[in-house]
Amino acid sequence: MSSNFYSSMGGLPPQTELLSSKAVFTTAYAVIPRTVMTDIVTSVLPHWVGTRAWVLSRPMTGFSETFSQYIMEVQPGGGSDRPEPEQRAEGVLFVVDGEMTVDLDGAAHAMRSGSFAFLPAGARWTLWNKGTVAAKFHWVRKRFQEVEGLEPPPALFTHEDNHPISPMPDTEGRWGTTRFIDASDVRYDMHVNIVTLEPGAVIPFMETHVMEHGLYVLEGKAVYRLNQDWVEVEAGDFMWLRAFCPQACYAGGPGRFRYLLYKDVNRHMPLW
Template identity: 60%
Template sequence: MSYFTPPGGLPAQTELLTDRAIVTEAYTVIPKGVLRDIVTSNLPGFRAARSWILARPVAGFATTFSQLIVEIAPGGGADRPEQEEGVEGVVFVTSGALTLELEGLPHVLGAGGYAYLAAGATWSLANEGDAPVSFHWIRKAYEPAPDIAAPASFVTRDQDVAPREMPDTDGAWATTRFVDPDDLGHDMHVNIVTFQPGGSIPFAETHVMEHGLFVLEGKGVYRLNGDWVEVEAGDFMWLRAFCPQACYAGGPGPFRYLLYKDVNRQVRLTGHSRIEGVEP
């Protein structure tokens, strides 16, 4: 398995400014070339760590989740990474070895390591190795549903979960599902989608789910709200609900991305909005 990890640094003064970053009302593309040292954030409670915040709830952008790439230097970590009650999360490691202590039990997650961290779980992170560790951290306020039990935390690996081929695709399009899509306890899915060269989404998906997509490997062309956008390993895309979307894998190898979506809940018509700048 291959997973892109931002190297940081800064461009040379001789490089051109031109890049592929774009923000629209329907989608945003944050290309790998802008994940530089100058745009990192430090996180309260973390030691020897930095992060690239790819998405957060804000007017005109993400509404249901936040997504960060976190890099922890050797000896660093966090005793209480999640400081908000009621927030669930997924950690997916792209490089290095991350020690996750979950409910008192240690787990060492290498590249491809995946952990679902239920709201209210007790967990901590540490880099006990001699090289930096990098991982995605996707967070969402858990929305309970009547008479449905909340899911439990678990740890697994990309390498240990068999991708499921999409119907009538001969394996050109497959999804690695880390939770059962019929388990209504889960109100978000974080999966890995894989296209073989030439594979495609052959129709314009237009649906209620919001997406965060980080390209782990390969390259492709995405159709986003009428625009064709080239993307490659290291690029991040945010897609608002109902943004038309389709893609082709460009080859020569697989095109893979980490996909977030909100699922399995009734549309809420009452209550206050959590989106900054948006009146309820």
């Protein structure tokens, strides 16, 4: 199944552009549309060269608190030998454009559009763009929650082509999930999946649950119900949902609607 992931970040709007936007930040959710991911909101990170980042989410007290998500743009020859500054942070990388090489414990892994990597907390890794065009990827970071008596999760490198879409029950294949990590493996405390809805498919109920979400639209467009609001989203938009925010979706077409989904899983709720 071919993919056409959105990767046209950057630039600036013309002076003739209207100020109105679907950007919104509420107590239950935020929508960061692709139109605001311009050159003036990028970050430069320590120990990275030839690289800039758009920070889509970060832990915030009283909102989503478990993860941070970046869009990274690494120019040819750019990268880092010290990419992750936090010893307890685990990460997921998902490539949307270009190619790059991740070296983990001396083993090199070539990554291209559709490639996925899980990097355990404390892992020694580097990332460099040895190609001729910019590499663009999502980087989801989370503080790993250790469990006594449970071994830590191993690293994982794979590609979406290796993971058939698993259809949701009773949907006739119209709504499905690409799972890179075994859902029953409790060593992992985070999942990053791809959700795919065919034109006309719906999430037909208001999901309300403890998991926090980052949803980045990779392809297509849809109307999302977030808390009490209907929000139209398209490829390149990001939705940031705190725990228990009601959510549902209608994929209007004409093409399929796909998004990269983060959620925290497989752990007890901390009580202090």
